[in-house]
Amino acid sequence: MEIQALVDDLARLIKRPITVENTDSRLIAYSAHEWPVDAIRMETLLRKGASKATIDVLRKHGVYMLIDSSPGVVKVKAIPAIGFTSRMAAAVRSGREVVGYLWVDDDGVLLSAQDETAIMKTARLLSSKISKLEPVSEALENDADSLVMEILSPAGGKATLLEHRARLHGLQLYPPFQVMVLAGKASLLPQGLGVLRRHAEGFLLQEDVEAIAGIYEGDVVIVVAGEPSPRVRQVALGLARHVEATGFPVSVGIGCSYRELSMVNRSLQEASEAINLAAGLNLLDQGPCFDYGQAALGDLVMCMPHCKARRTYGRDVVRKIALYDRLNGAELLKTLEAMLDCGGKRKDAAEYLHVHPNTVDYRLRKIEKVTGFPLDDPSMRLAVHLWIKALRYSGDQGEDQA
Incomplete structure (x- = not known):
């Protein structure tokens, strides 16, 4: 406007x-x-x-x-x-x-x-x-960087002093606190980071978000105050799209939300770790935003393919299905994963797969016949769901057969 x-x-x-x-x-x-x-x-x-x-x-x-x-x-x-x-x-x-x-x-x-x-x-x-x-003064940007660094410091500054300095930047330090990290998909020179930060500041002002952005350890770091986590995720996605439209492809990591200002540094570490987890799972090209809380599952399943040498029920079921798919040109594993991701809702799974619900039903019956996997057992569903994710991330689905 x-x-x-x-x-x-x-x-x-x-x-x-x-x-x-x-x-x-x-x-x-x-x-x-x-x-x-x-x-x-x-x-x-x-x-x-x-x-x-x-x-x-x-x-x-x-x-x-x-x-x-x-x-x-x-x-x-x-x-x-x-x-x-x-x-x-x-x-x-x-x-x-x-x-x-x-x-x-x-x-x-x-x-x-x-x-x-x-x-x-x-x-x-x-x-x-x-x-x-009006030209933005370099002193102003340096001061914002200094304030962000002080807020993120593990030792932290005096809360009252931080709150006063934040108010001068138009930021009210009200809980909860959450950190977003904007990491360029390509290395950015300091000038590029400055431009990226200004794009972020403009978007945050437009969206009326209580936040301050600064350059910290080679990334643009944003401290958000007083916003619920769903709102922060929504803003992060909009911010990533806005910044990419200006020619800066980025990944946005989102840390967890905390009530205490002293925990902001942990949220920063989590936001950075969310991007690292996405990179480890080869997911950086699948979406611009990575929430640490949601990435926790990926952190768990990354080690599963190598956590034990002996056979396990969930791994064996997944490999049987993968082997059947490879030999018959079928999509049973993809169907089962969609069904589990959708919480057992066949219509949602069918919509995701772009097939008729009856096709989903047929494939599920085929899975039970091929593996003996009882879809009505919640514990077994959880085990199989985890192993689908683990073996997909590791890239060895169906390489060994049961």
Whole structure:
């Protein structure tokens, strides 16, 4: 959504005039010419920005300092001498750096909590768009990297200090905490990592996610706060697709969710391990996102083909089916795996396999005949399901016959 559209939407929602300026008080966008309009707003609209004299007066009265130092919406008192009526304002921040100001007319009625939330959300969405108009300072990016490093440090910093620094970057450190790692599928130079991080920041702002991104040990690391795990997985998938569309093929690892900030480093380790597990299972080309919790099964089954020399029931059943498939050009093993993956729901399995449910039924009967495998025994289903995964990952299905 463009800057003007964001401003118009906010003005309609809170029913007040809106003006957006950069830090040089150059007018960027404003809502329709609602009346009454005070002298300063009229000047700003006609001149496409406030005059130097006006800016000097506002600075003398500490207006910009007040806005810059507040993490939320502040009320700015009137300055009758220059025709400046009272109004609300919020800083538009790109990380720690203020890149603009969002001004809201004060009609004498207190803003509701919903209105304040809408104003701050718009300020966050404006951030990435105004940042594209203004160069992002290297100092700002370095500070974000420093904050991410401090949050991820096993020793950790003082929670209150971290929370204060995070607020300056527009991040509220509320639990739960979860880490995503963006690893390039090809090696990236530092400049490439910086571009990748900025793409990620823009997407996270657009999705209104409480998160901060930084470069850490050669990857882009994102610390997410206050979001449930399903939402984080959804965001990770959208982020991977967004970044890949810009020409950066990536794998995204997702760590587990924790209530304590001190556990964020563990979530980082898990996010990195999720990518390593996917690489070990040759799955990197099958999807951009890898959740450590969901990859745990892969971690288990990787060692199963070599964990014991003696024959086991599950392995023998799978190899019998694989041998039958190879000799007869059948797809019994694929069908059984789909059926087990779908929790025994034949219609879902049929849809996944693109066959009629009756075909699934026929193949399952054939499996029972070939192996004697009783599909109604939950313990045996689990054993066979695990061995299907283990032997598929190891690539030796059907190499030996029972």
